Amino acid sequence: MNYHQYYSVDVVNGPGTRCTLFVSGCIHQCKGCYNKSTWRTDSGMPFTQEMEDKIIQDLQDTRIRRQGLSLSGGDPLHPVNLSAILQLVKRVKAICPSKDIWLWTGYQFAELTADQHKVVSLINVLIDGKFVQELYDPSLLWRGSSNQIIHKLR
Ligand code: SF4
Numbered sequence: 001m002n003y004h005q006y007y008s009v010d011v012v013n014g015p016g017t018r019c020t021l022f023v024s025g026c027i028h029q030c031k032g033c034y035n036k037s038t039w040r041t042d043s044g045m046p047f048t049q050e051m052e053d054k055i056i057q058d059l060q061d062t063r064i065r066r067q068g069l070s071l072s073g074g075d076p077l078h079p080v081n082l083s084a085i086l087q088l089v090k091r092v093k094a095i096c097p098s099k100d101i102w103l104w105t106g107y108q109f110a111e112l113t114a115d116q117h118k119v120v121s122l123i124n125v126l127i128d129g130k131f132v133q134e135l136y137d138p139s140l141l142w143r144g145s146s147n148q149i150i151h152k153l154r
Helices: 050-062 078-094 113-119
Strands: 002-010 020-023 068-072 100-104 124-129 149-152
Touching: 002 050, 020 050, 050 068, 050 078, 068 078, 078 100, 078 113
Parallel strands: 020 068, 068 100, 100 124
Antiparallel strands: 002 020, 124 149
């Protein structure tokens, strides 16, 4: 898996203070996408063991308490990303069980594959669906267009 950006302290992408990772790779090609540079799976930088370790350390940092981890992109549920994302969310749940995990995907919940569900079964909130420019609404919280649904899973 490659990634584009990591914010160790973020107050924009999800509730509270969070760690946020923007991964590479997206097949959805939404018109008006704000993040086209992430579409190619080989764009950005390799997501290394060191980066995974850093995220875990940041989530455990008691000086700035993080509510949780946000995973966005690109698409964290792109098939190429699934094994690395599954490993990351499993580790967060095992080591930092009090932290919530939010994940943004262009896939719709109803069309997820069994492998994508392995990730979704471990996260707290899934925001699904493509960005639809005609349904863009800047007043929406945590999503760009009104077709996207915030699934509070657990
Ligand atoms: S799902 Fe997100 S990153 Fe992918 S094309 Fe749509 S808006 Fe862009």
